[in-house]
Amino acid sequence: MKPGTSMRMSDFSDISVVVQGPVQSFQDREQESGITQKCLESVRQHLPGSTLILSTWPGQELAGLDYDRLVISEDPGSNVRFFGRDGAPHRFNNNRQIVSTREGLREVTTKYAVKLRSDNYLTGNNFVALQREYPKRTSTHCFLKERVVVSNVFTRQYAKGFRVPFHLSDFFYFGLTEDLRTLWDLDLFEDAQDPIHDNEGALYKSYPPDCTQMFWIKALQKFDTSIHVNELLDRSASRLEQSDLCFANNLVIASPADLGLGLCQKFLGTARISRTKGQCAQWQHWEWQEIYRRYCDPDFPKAPASVKANLFLKRLVHVHPVKLETIVKLYKNRRSSESGGIK
Template sequence: MMLTQDFSTGVAIADDDITLVFQGAWHPSLESNIVQSRTMFPGAKVIVSTLDSDPVLRPLGVDVDCVVSADPGALPPYKRDKRAPVNNVNRQIATSRAGLARVTTRYAIKIRTDCVLSSRACVEKYGHIASHPQARDRLLASSIYTLHPDGIEAFPFHLSDWFFFGPTELLRAYYDAPFMSDEDATWFEVGSEHARGSSYFARRYVARYTPEQYLAVDFAKRSGCYSTPSFINDSNAQIDAAYRRFLADQCIVCDPDELGLRFDKYAHAARSNYQFFNCLWGSDWRELCEQSGHTSPAFRLAVSSPSSHAPRGLSTVRHGQRAARRRAVVQTMRRLDFIFPLLRTTGLMPLVGDLLGFYRKL
């Protein structure tokens, strides 16, 4: 039996106290993903939670519990883009909620059916940071698509939904959200206008919130502890401070490599110059916690100390340099905002990536 020390209680997290919940549409790599992930967690339970509309339902073996839910259907694409995917947030809520409802273990990993865990790093990372009381009952999430408060898009309360690890009850609470309404899904298409000064990237959205935001905003709002945005790029000093506090109080944000998380479909995101300045990377989250005035010195020390799988974070000097570069990038992007529609129409948007690559190398 594999064990990982949970320093918050002085006992080890055993595999048989963890359930892997693979959530989403059936994927050709699902069986392989289960096998590989189980190699890392040989004693863990496995649940696959999918929808009755999936045409590829088939048995996965006696050790896999399959949960099938009624398909709530897709919402319209949440961006103005010919290639924009449909909005599947309600399908994510349905499958995540149903899968987590079947869990009987203290801890759970919520992971997409097209993702795989290549190590036990996520549990070891959680155990390392959970050695202090302020770290109890946190959501361990991926840095990619957790948006930085000072990033290019800067959409507040945007927490990546690829992967979560934490106490099962907390994950259930996170997904205890109502389905997104048709009104919210078409918020900027019917009746509402984008706020004055909204960036090109915000103006592309037709939904009131991104799928990631919708879940995080609902969870934060139910807690009664945070000022939350009323729409995708709604922000002021109070909301910005609340988002930073939410990240420091409720989350542990790590890069996929730190989690042992592999997501081949979005491998390009880790290399993207745009996402480099858009996302809250693990070193950024650690810096945010270290600068936080409402977390204890002991917790800030635990966050700054790398676990066995976590790469050592950027030095204070290097982080300061990256913060300065991010501010310069955001200012430049704001100045060039007027030209982005033309660049997209003419197929020249890759030039933006080249510009960001220049800043990244400074």
């Protein structure tokens, strides 16, 4: 099946789509004009017969929007995970994403569900077939009932020039409804309180864990409390292998083109994630297939050597040189901390 094409199926009545997030510009979260309407219309086009659930916030402009059910949740507000080296609070929308996704999924009555951001849209339904294409799994690290299909956008294999574990995108999920509920029925993040003790420099040797790492890990800890990261670059060999096992057994990682997922304008063009540097730092579908072959199905075909060589060369140019920049920055931060100043 070619990327961007749709399965020949006229009814998707066993699937519900939770479109979560703001419908328009919402406080500190700008939205592309008309993007949520485009999102909802794309679901009608590519998943005919599915149930469409819009999960959003009070005060949104809903006129003209086509959905089957509406979920309105009280806004939990932004959360402060830590304070920066300058003492300023670092605010995130982690709790907003948890609430709008969790509450939407609680309204699902179908066997399967999609979690889709309100500022993205569908271009096909290839993800339905992808979810069924990789049947083999191992006896360990097999936590979900079935595989969940996710996007490789922001599913990073490299960050700051180094391999990183558990860095899973929060853009798109498709799988069993009970599995998506497992992944998103999460406790809210508590706000950091003390600019000294909850300071980035005091808490982390390198960089704070990414938000997407923390969503995935909080879900996995329901099955294995040993799964954790201390920081973004917590990359011991055992941690990376643990991460790969979880990816190989519970997910299918694929590009937007392979899934049938469209991204809003802020993630396209000159956006960092759309440049070669950003794209080659992400997991590629064939790389996920490689760990699937390694851990789950030894008979699965290997990727062509030319494909591997091409990505290796791109990373040699765009990813690995960043290591030196990271090392220098971490050294300066450590010297600043040792001198007693918050920087």
